[in-house]
Every structure is written in C-alpha cells, then in structure tokens.
Amino acid sequence: MKAPRQSDVARLAGVSQSAVSRVVSGDIDRIPAETQERIRAAVKELGYVPNAAARNLRNKRNRLLGVHTFEAVFPHAREDFYFEFLLGIEERAEEIGYDLVLFTSTGTSDGRRRIYRNGTNRLNLADGTVLLGAATDREELARLWHDGYLFVHIGRREVADAEIPCIIPDYVSAADRLVTSLAERGHQHFAYLHSGIDQEAYADRRAGYRAAIERLGLHDRSPGFRGEPELTEEWLDELASGPETAVVAETVGLAEQLRTGLAVRGLSIPADLSVAVLEGPGNEAGHRWDCLVVPRKEIGRIAIDALVARVENPDEEPVSRLVACELVAGETVAAPPQSKE
Amino acid sequence: MKAPRQSDVARLAGVSQSAVSRVVSGDIDRIPAETQERIRAAVKELGYVPNAAARNLRNKRNRLLGVHTFEAVFPHAREDFYFEFLLGIEERAEEIGYDLVLFTSTGTSDGRRRIYRNGTNRLNLADGTVLLGAATDREELARLWHDGYLFVHIGRREVADAEIPCIIPDYVSAADRLVTSLAERGHQHFAYLHSGIDQEAYADRRAGYRAAIERLGLHDRSPGFRGEPELTEEWLDELASGPETAVVAETVGLAEQLRTGLAVRGLSIPADLSVAVLEGPGNEAGHRWDCLVVPRKEIGRIAIDALVARVENPDEEPVSRLVACELVAGETVAAPPQSKE
DNA sequence: CCAGAGTGCTCATACGTATGAACGTGCAGC
DNA sequence: GCTGCACGTTCATACGTATGAGCACTCTGG
Numbered sequence: 001m002k003a004p005r006q007s008d009v010a011r012l013a014g015v016s017q018s019a020v021s022r023v024v025s026g027d028i029d030r031i032p033a034e035t036q037e038r039i040r041a042a043v044k045e046l047g048y049v050p051n052a053a054a055r056n057l058r059n060k061r062n063r064l065l066g067v068h069t070f071e072a073v074f075p076h077a078r079e080d081f082y083f084e085f086l087l088g089i090e091e092r093a094e095e096i097g098y099d100l101v102l103f104t105s106t107g108t109s110d111g112r113r114r115i116y117r118n119g120t121n122r123l124n125l126a127d128g129t130v131l132l133g134a135a136t137d138r139e140e141l142a143r144l145w146h147d148g149y150l151f152v153h154i155g156r157r158e159v160a161d162a163e164i165p166c167i168i169p170d171y172v173s174a175a176d177r178l179v180t181s182l183a184e185r186g187h188q189h190f191a192y193l194h195s196g197i198d199q200e201a202y203a204d205r206r207a208g209y210r211a212a213i214e215r216l217g218l219h220d221r222s223p224g225f226r227g228e229p230e231l232t233e234e235w236l237d238e239l240a241s242g243p244e245t246a247v248v249a250e251t252v253g254l255a256e257q258l259r260t261g262l263a264v265r266g267l268s269i270p271a272d273l274s275v276a277v278l279e280g281p282g283n284e285a286g287h288r289w290d291c292l293v294v295p296r297k298e299i300g301r302i303a304i305d306a307l308v309a310r311v312e313n314p315d316e317e318p319v320s321r322l323v324a325c326e327l328v329a330g331e332t333v334a335a336p337p338q339s340k341e
Numbered sequence: 342m343k344a345p346r347q348s349d350v351a352r353l354a355g356v357s358q359s360a361v362s363r364v365v366s367g368d369i370d371r372i373p374a375e376t377q378e379r380i381r382a383a384v385k386e387l388g389y390v391p392n393a394a395a396r397n398l399r400n401k402r403n404r405l406l407g408v409h410t411f412e413a414v415f416p417h418a419r420e421d422f423y424f425e426f427l428l429g430i431e432e433r434a435e436e437i438g439y440d441l442v443l444f445t446s447t448g449t450s451d452g453r454r455r456i457y458r459n460g461t462n463r464l465n466l467a468d469g470t471v472l473l474g475a476a477t478d479r480e481e482l483a484r485l486w487h488d489g490y491l492f493v494h495i496g497r498r499e500v501a502d503a504e505i506p507c508i509i510p511d512y513v514s515a516a517d518r519l520v521t522s523l524a525e526r527g528h529q530h531f532a533y534l535h536s537g538i539d540q541e542a543y544a545d546r547r548a549g550y551r552a553a554i555e556r557l558g559l560h561d562r563s564p565g566f567r568g569e570p571e572l573t574e575e576w577l578d579e580l581a582s583g584p585e586t587a588v589v590a591e592t593v594g595l596a597e598q599l600r601t602g603l604a605v606r607g608l609s610i611p612a613d614l615s616v617a618v619l620e621g622p623g624n625e626a627g628h629r630w631d632c633l634v635v636p637r638k639e640i641g642r643i644a645i646d647a648l649v650a651r652v653e654n655p656d657e658e659p660v661s662r663l664v665a666c667e668l669v670a671g672e673t674v675a676a677p678p679q680s681k682e
Numbered sequence: 683c684c685a686g687a688g689t690g691c692t693c694a695t696a697c698g699t700a701t702g703a704a705c706g707t708g709c710a711g712c
Numbered sequence: 713g714c715t716g717c718a719c720g721t722t723c724a725t726a727c728g729t730a731t732g733a734g735c736a737c738t739c740t741g742g
Contacts, residue, residue: 003465003488005728016692021730030690047488052466053403054728056394057697064442064466094445099463101405102441104434124344125393125405125440147388346698357722362700371720395698398727 004046013042024050065093065307066129066151068103070137085132085154088300096308101126123149128307130154130300152307152318154299156204165318167303168204171278174292174325175208176215178276179248181327183216186335187246187274190220191239193231193258195250202250205278209248219243236261239273245336246274252281255289255332270334281328288330299323345387354383365391397466406434406648407470407492409444411478426473426495429641437649442467455481464490468652471495471644493648495640497545497661506659508644509545512619515633515666516549517556519617520589522668524557527677528587528615531561532580534572534599536591543591546619550589560584577602580614586677587615593622596630596673611675622669629671640664 006020013020015035022031023039042048056062067089069082093100103123123129128150131141138159144151145162156168179190192209195202213220221242231254239247240262249255255277259269269275277291302323310316347361354361356376363372364380383389397403408430410423434441444463455478464470469491472482479500485492486503497509520531533550536543554561562583572595580588581603590596596618600610610616618632643664651657 007728017729018692018694018731019690021728022691025730027731030688032690035690047484049465049488051398051728052463053394053397054697055730056466057392057398057699057727058729058731060697062394090443090445099445099466100443102431102443104431104439104441124390143388348698358699359701359722359724360720362698363721366700368701371718373720376720392698395727396700398697398729399699399701401727 003051004048005051006048009039009042009046009048012046013039015039024048061311062125062127063098064101064126065098065304065311066101066103066123066126068123068129068131068133070131070133082132084296085300085303088297088302089130089304090300091297092301092304096304098127098304098308103129123151127311128152130303130307132303150307150310150314152303154303156200156320158200163318164320165306166320167299167306168320168322169294169299170322170324171202171204171292172208172211173322174327175205175248175278176212178278178290178292178327179209179212179218180216182246182248182274182276182333183212183218185274185333188218188336189243189245190218191242191244191247192220193247193249193254195254202278205250209278231257231261236265240265240267244273246276246333249275249277251279252277252289252291269332272337274333274336276333281330288332290328290330290333292325292327294325295323344392345389346392347389350380350383350387350389353387354380356380365389401468402652403466403468404439405442405467406439406645406652407442407444407464407467409464409470409472409474411472411474423473425637426641426644429638429643430471430645431641432638433642433645437645439468439645439649444470464492469493469648471641471648473644491648491651491655493644493659495644497541499541504659505661506647507661508640508647509661509663510635510640511663511665512543512545512633513549513552514663515668516546516589516619517553519619519631519633519668520550520553520559521557523587523589523615523617523674524553524559526615526674529559529677530584530586531559532583532585532588533561534588534590534595536595543619546591550619572598572602574602577606581606581608585614587617587674590616590618592620593618593630593632610673613678615674615677617674622671629673631669631671631674633666633668635666636664 006024007017010017010020013035015038019031019035020039020043022028023036024043028036052062067086090100123144130153131151132154138157141153141157141164142159142162145159145164151165153164153166156166157164182190190213192206194206210220212218221244236258247255247258249258255275258275262269262273267273275289277289279291280293281289281291302321306319306321310318347365348358351358351361354376356379360372360376361380361384363369364377365384369377393403393405397405408427431441464485471494472492473495479498482494482498482505483500483503486500486505492506494505494507497507498505523531531554533547535547553559577599588596588599590599596616599616603610603614608614616630618630620632621634622630622632643662647660647662651659
C-alpha cells in the first residue's frame with residue numbers, strides 16, 4: 001500500500017508527470033480545462049497527496065515554524081511564563097497556515113535544552129524559529145546568529161557581536177508611564193523596591209523609572225534603587241517616617257512583603273502609601289495590585305509575524321520590536337494622604 | 342549564506358559525499374577512526390546540519406512526530422482536556438529524542454481542523470502522528486487509515502471498515518471496580534445518572550457499571566440508565582423514597598445537581614446517599630467527589646511509545662491499548678445509612 | 683506562403699541524502 | 713605468483729517534486 005506519486009497519476013491520466021505537478025500546484029496557465037479535469041479525476045481516484053518532504057526539498061520552504069524553549073513547555077505551562085506566549089504563537093501560526101515544530105529532541109539529561117548538540121542543529125528543519133526562555137544561552141544564540149539562521153527571540157537578549165532580533169515588552173515606557181500616572185495623582189516622593197535578582201531582566205524598568213523621576217523633577221531616595229539590600233527593618237522604618245507616598249515594586253512578591261511590613265507599623269495601602277508593581281498579575285487571585293500587563297499573547301503573535309516576514313522575504317532586515325505594555329488599575333494606588341501633601 | 346551540504350563537508354575533508362553521509366548517520370563499520378575524525382572536524386567547522394527534508398525523502402524517517410488536535414491546543418489548555426495528554430507527549434518525545442510537529446496549518450475558518458485540505462495531507466511530513474480530540478472526524482480517520490498513514494488515536498474511536506489503533510482509558514474496568522468498591526461498603530441498591538449527551542463517550546463506563554451490577558447481583562432501577570430524562574423532580578422524589586443508597590454519576594456536573602436536589606429534600610451526601618463520579622475531578626476545587634482518574638499524562642506517554650514502536654518497526658501490528666484508571670477516594674462515599682441496611 | 687505568436691504539452695534537471703554495488707589496494711596463504 | 717579476502721572509499725542511483733527550456737503544432741496577419 002504505497003502512496004501514489006505524481007507519476008502514477010500521470011500514467012492514469014495519460015499525461016506527463018510535469019503536467020500533473022502543474023495542475024496540483026496551480027500553475028495551470030497553459031493547461032486546458034479538459035486536461036485539468038482528467039488529471040484531477042485521476043488524482044481523486046488514486047487518492048494522491050503531495051509528498052511534503054519532496055516539496056520541501058525542492059522548494060526550500062516548509063511552512064514550518066520552530067518553537068524552541070530552553071525548558072519543557074507543557075510541564076510548567078499552567079502557571080507558567082511561557083503559556084500565554086504560546087497561545088499567541090499557535091493562534092497566529094494557524095491563521096496564516098503554518099505548522100509549528102516543538103523542538104523537544106534537543107533535551108539533555110539535566111533538563112536543559114540546547115540548540116546545538118554534538119554539532120547538530122535540528123532547528124534548521126523549520127523555516128525559522130521563535131526562541132523563548134529566560135535562561136536562553138548566550139553562546140548558542142551567538143552561534144545561531146553567526147550561522148545566519150532565521151529566528152526571533154522573545155524578550156530582550158543582548159549578545160556581543162550579534163544583533164539578535166527580539167520582541168521586547170516596552171518596559172521603559174511602561175515604567176515611565178506608571179510613575180507619570182502616580183505623579184498625576186499628586187505623588188512627589190517615591191521609593192523603588194528592587195528585586196536584587198536578575199539584573200538584566202529589570203534594567204529597562206529601572207531605566208524607565210529613573211527617566212520619569214528625573215523628567216518630572218520627582219524625589220527618590222530609596223536605598224533599594226541604589227543597590228543596597230531592601231525591605232530591611234531599617235528601610236521600612238525609614239519609609240514609614242519619610243516623606244515618600246508612593247512605592248514602585250519590581251515584583252508582586254516584594255509588594256506583598258511590603259504590605260505586611262507596613263501593617264506592622266500601622267500603615268495601610270493605599271491609604272497611607274500607594275504601591276504599584278512593575279510586573280503583571282500572577283494567577284493567584286490575591287490583592288489587586290496596580291501593575292503593568294505584558295501582552296504575552298500579542299507578543300507571541302508579533303513574533304510569528306516578524307519571523308514569517310523574514311521567511312517570506314529573506315531580504316527583510318532583522319529588527320527588534322518593542323511592544324507596548326498596558327497599565328492596569330488595581331486597588332493599591334490612591335492620592336497621597338493629606339498629612340503628607 | 343547557504344546551509345552547507347554533505348558535499349561541502351566532503352570537499353573540505355577530502356573525501357566523498359557518501360563517506361560523509363556514512364559518518365553523520367553512524368554507518369561507520371568500515372571507516373577508520375582517523376577519517377571519521379577528519380570528517381567530524383569538517384562538519385563542525387562548516388556547521389553542517391542534515392537536511393531533514395532530503396533525509397525524509399530518502400528514508401521515510403524524520404524523528405518527527407505529529408500532534409494533531411481537532412481544535413486549537415493552547416487556547417483552551419489551562420483547564421482543558423488536552424493539556425495533560427500533551428504533557429506526557431512532550432515529556433516522552435523529549436526522552437526518546439523526537440521532535441513534535443503541531444499541526445496547526447490545517448485550520449479552517451470555522452475553527453475546526455481537518456487533516457485533508459484541498460487534497461493535501463500535511464501530516465505525512467511527520468513519521469507518524471498522535472491524534473486527539475473528542476470531535477475527531479470519522480471520515481478523515483477512515484481515509485487516513487486507508488491511506489496507510491501511521492497514527493494512534495487517544496481515546497476510543499470506532500470507524501467502520503477501519504481498525505483505528507487507540508489508546509483508551511479502561512473505563513469498563515474502572516466503572517466495574519467503582520461499583521465493586523461501593524458494594525464492598527455494603528451498598529446493594531444503585532442508581533445511575535447518565536449525561537444524555539455523547540452516547541459513545543460513556544458507552545464503556547455504562548458497560549462496566551452494568552457488568553458489575555449483574556455480576557454482583559446488585560439492584561439498579563434508575564430511570565436515567567434506561568435512557569429517560571434524569572434528574573427530574575419525579576426522579577429525585579423516587580430516589581429519596583426508594584431503597585437506593587448509592588448513585589453513580591457520569592459527570593461532576595450531574596453530581597452537583599444531585600447534591601442540591603437532595604438537599605432540598607433534606608438528604609445529604611454521603612450520610613444518606615453515597616455518590617461516586619465516573620470522570621476525573623476538574624480543576625475547580627469544589628467538593629471532593631469519589632471518582633476515577635484518567636491518567637492523561639501517562640496516556641500521552643503511552644501514545645508516543647505505541648507510535649514510535651510502529652515507526653521504528655513497520656511490521657509491528659497496530660493495536661489498541663487499554664490504560665488502567667485509578668479510583669480516588671473523596672468525601673462522598675460512606676456506608677449505607679443504617680435505616681436502609 | 684511565411685514570419686511570428688500563441689497553445690499544449692514534455693524533457694531534463696536539481697534539490698540533499700542514503701546505500702548497495704563496485705573498485706582498488708595491500709596482504710596472507712598456498 | 714596467483715587467489716582470496718578484508719579494508720577503505722567511491723560510484724551511481726533513487727526518493728518525489730517543481731520548473732525553465734524546448735518542441736510540435738495551430739492560427740493570424742501581411
């Protein structure tokens with residue numbers, strides 16, 4: 001029971017293989033309707049179906065887009081970082097008629113996934129690949145780029161001597177707008193709570209924060225922002241007695257800690273202090289923090305579009321794109337208390 | 342910047358293309374270590390990577406497994422049916438070094454996905470495919486089978502004139518054991534709450550239920566089981582006053598309705614009536630029903646193994662497999678009330 | 683009646699790989 | 713010195729498709 005080929009169809013229809021190829025792939029300018037009909041009938045009778053591999057070999061195109069995460073996708077997906085991106089990726093791929101390859105074969109025993117393994121890069125199976133993962137390996141990225149492989153990376157990733165095309169949440173602008181909106185509410189004195197971990201991931205947010213503070217002539221003297229350990233008892237005491245009316249926290253976790261620290265001192269949010277967070281709300285339906293929302297699904301879609309643009313037009317310049325983040329109002333920001341106005 | 346081919350590697354290493362092919366694909370019986378080294382070095386230097394399409398064309402093998410769902414995977418995945426299956430599929434594929442192709446390109450405007458579209462079956466890009474989805478289209482399945490395409494289906498799916506290899510939760514045995522365990526608790530009189538929708542999906546469960554009832558000489562006179570509308574006021578009245586001490590419900594939803602219907606009549610679960618459910622617990626952390634658990638992740642893994650077994654050994658008979666379901670204790674089963682003993 | 687254009691189709695080839703067959707070399711055994 | 717054999721390597725081909733070039737024929741216009 002072997003799959004029929006174009007040549008089988010051709011024999012049945014009494015034409016050549018190339019005529020069949022022309023009909024099935026739509027190049028029918030010079031093939032009269034009657035012949036087309038005969039060929040189509042033969043196709044149907046034999047149940048002919050084009051061989052994707054042969055087509056690909058011939059065409060260099062696959063309509064296949066890779067998705068490479070540096071960790072397993074599904075196992076963590078429920079609450080996970082990746083999940084929403086994948087939503088957008090799948091959705092958009094489906095819309096434009098591409099299939100997705102999940103590169104799972106590149107896993108190592110330690111649970112990490114590498115692109116290159118014993119010198120082999122499976123990725124080239126796809127026309128192009130979306131890379132994502134906080135733990136993206138710089139060296140591999142650099143090599144991939146130097147090899148001229150077509151890819152986009154979700155999230156900012158700077159690599160020396162390579163210009164990685166990234167789809168980046170516009171944290172700079174979002175942090176700036178967040179501060180601006182606090183200032184518009186009347187806040188003048190700010191503190192910044194930084195996470196300490198992963199310097200690079202928060203660099204944009206810090207830049208946006210600082211830019212807004214300076215542009216608007218606001219005051220900030222938060223120790224955390226100067227790199228010292230934050231959320232210590234001393235820090236909290238200082239905050240409680242200081243002029244600050246607004247705190248910008250990098251993570252929800254920090255904000256929660258802050259809340260308890262303040263409660264001990266008899267202060268509440270937002271009555272005494274407004275707090276906004278520089279990351280999206282988690283799934284845990286806790287306090288409704290004022291925060292920014294990374295449009296992950298949207299980013300997934302954009303990544304696919306950026307990739308496909310280059311796949312379909314190789315002359316296209318690889319560029320990074322910023323994607324705007326929305327600010328969402330919660331219940332943790334209010335006007336400054338009158339006592340401090 | 343074109344991808345290097347074996348012939349490029351060969352030129353650099355000073356050997357023939359076929360020698361390169363032999364080394365990269367492991368057929369090295371008659372190639373001395375020294376030559377292998379030279380070739381490997383050239384491979385590395387050029388960053389050679391095998392062309393999947395050409396390989397596939399030549400071999401009929403890809404180390405690529407398809408995943409075809411008849412609806413979008415990710416969009417619903419959080420709470421969804423598919424999710425756990427995919428977990429297992431990805432996990433197992435990773436372990437054995439296969440990549441996964443998500444067939445998304447086959448979507449139609451109505452949101453359904455078909456395998457065959459304008460005569461083209463994209464699936465044949467992969468070595469074999471795992472199909473899943475409650476709404477699986479029978480005609481397409483039949484055609485796929487008749488075309489000799491390699492696949493397994495998750496969930497039972499019967500198609501005339503075709504023997505679809507399926508991975509099937511063993512609902513028959515699970516339902517039987519569930520009844521048996523109720524009987525061991527002392528229950529003699531049972532009622533069965535059926536969902537009315539999707540006859541086929543619950544057929545196995547009904548069979549297992551009935552088998553246990555008959556084998557153990559138990560009593561059942563539930564109208565629902567005879568196909569009449571269930572959970573009517575009359576039905577509830579009858580149940581409340583009848584000899585039944587245990588109800589087996591097909592879905593959690595039905596069980597919940599039952600609970601409220603009983604509450605109105607002053608009866609509670611499990612004090613007055615034990616209730617067990619023939620489907621797994623949802624994510625909603627409501628009442629802890631006694632129920633069965635479909636080992637979805639496990640099934641995903643098994644599907645991959647079954648598929649790969651046939652991919653790697655085409656003589657292998659396509660067979661369906663039953664996978665045992667676990668029963669989990671909840672808080673809705675107890676001994677029958679003494680008044681009815 | 684011939685040049686030129688158009689029509690309907692086929693020829694030949696390339697895509698990159700894997701592999702059975704064949705080839706040349708060196709060496710052991712008789 | 714010839715046969716036989718193992719070894720190391722290459723040759724040649726097939727997989728199924730797409731497509732530019734080309735061929736044979738018909739028609740149109742001058």
